[in-house]
Amino acid sequence: MYKQLKRYFPVFVLPTLIAFIIAFAVPFFLGLGLSFSKFTLVTDAVFNGIDNYKQAFSDPSSNFVPALGFTAAFTVVCIIIVNVGAFALAMLLTKGLKGSNAFRSVFFAPNLIGGIVLGYVWNTILNALLLGANKTLLFKPEYGFWGLVLVVSWQMIGYMMIIYISGINNIPGDIREAAAIDGVNARQSLWHIVLPSVMPSITICTFLTLTNSFKLFDQNLALTNGGPANKTEMLALNIYRTFYNRNGWSGAGQAKAVVFFLLVGAIALVQLRLTRSKENSN
């Protein structure tokens, strides 16, 4: 049946594949190799074992490990705030209130605006608010931390809310009706019907928040640019600056990038395991 199609590989696959090889495949393997090399221009690379990794982790000016700590703390806080906020909003908007769709649209809107523009919007607002106390966002690292949490929550809550709403709307009506007939109250319904039914949505939203917060770059650059004294520098920004702002650190930058990839990849594998095992148990 598809014999004829088989010969059309160059038409159907090659355009995508060539772009994929140029943009991703070659850079990926080149990057792996370079993380074990000393280089400044790529073409002058010489193998140097794990020196880059040592430099990335143990050079006092590297700031990689502190950035990892900051990123991890930030991610944990975001997961909690974003998911609780998004779920609460979704509950409020699935009660059948008039105008729910309009509210939903407003809460989702921040997602369309990019991290750079959003970062500068909030940079302006927060600095103006802090002006009253004669302070700025860069006064203390804590200010930058909570500023980032605020911006990212403001943006991601609307996104996760959409996912929770479709999860809640997918709960079969007869379960709820049966519960209503049995006289189940609101709290029991939340714990015993809604939450168990939206577990798949919770998994999706937790991991989306996790990876998005962990890989955050634009908002970090626009809001604090890592300041004060690199104390609010997250992993992605740290890697970027290692490449482009420092001489003799290209190899260490690539080593950090590989470690970053391994961390994100590990998170993705855990997610895959969790979703797979749930599908099997159903």
Added chain:
Amino acid sequence: MQKRVSTPAKIVSYLILAALVAVFAFPLLIILMNSFKGKLYISDNLFAFVNNISFVGINNYSVGITRMNFFSALGTSVFLTVVSTGIICVVCSMTAWYLTRIKSRLNSILYYAFVFSMIVPFQMVMFTTSFISNKLSLGTPWGLLVLYVGFGAGLSVFMFSGFIKSIPIQIEEAAYIDGCSPLRCYFQVVFPVLRPSTVTVAILNMMWIWNDYLLPLITLDSKYTTLPIAIQKIFTGGYGAMDMGGLMAMLTLSIIPIIAVYILGQKYIIEGVAAGAVKG
């Protein structure tokens, strides 16, 4: 799911929602309002209402547009977003169809390679992609299309494949028996059936490419600029110092296009995000 909500509960819900709308809209409204104020009044009190004294009309806009070369940046951003998304939807759906219908070892390796690329963070390939792009002279808006297709391929092929697996093969077989070539069969029979998922893939790609800052920053020749890059530049003192009025006006202008698109297509955008999340 018809549930009766009592009147007091309704009032409380609406009050909470109204307060939240205010919180969500507040930052954007402040920026909009200040884009009409003189620079001294902005730095004096950002939250003071605009009045006869502080109002400067569209002066901030005209100064900002010229200084930032706004329309050039807007043009590049629109070009990259629209053309990349268009190409991605066509070539990635074709690839997904081929890889799903023709079973072979190579095809399944290719499929997993695309899926794998989804989990690799951009920083992993940032330096080497800019090197390759430089070698191949891809630092123009046209060249950047290649990179966007390459980076968009992972998610797009994955999502199209998921959808193709769920459509009945009989429709295609009927077309084959009628003797149509693979290309005609694809564009007349398969591609139209894929439309709902094409909309989803298009929306996810547009949202990403329109707001992308880093890829164009490290690959585009310096004579080109996109909106996020231009905004970052004016806030960090590129193009000479711009006053607060110009900054507020340029923030407002760069938000307006995407909000306009959103108002027109919000149903599709929200459904697309919901559908994309379930697959992702």
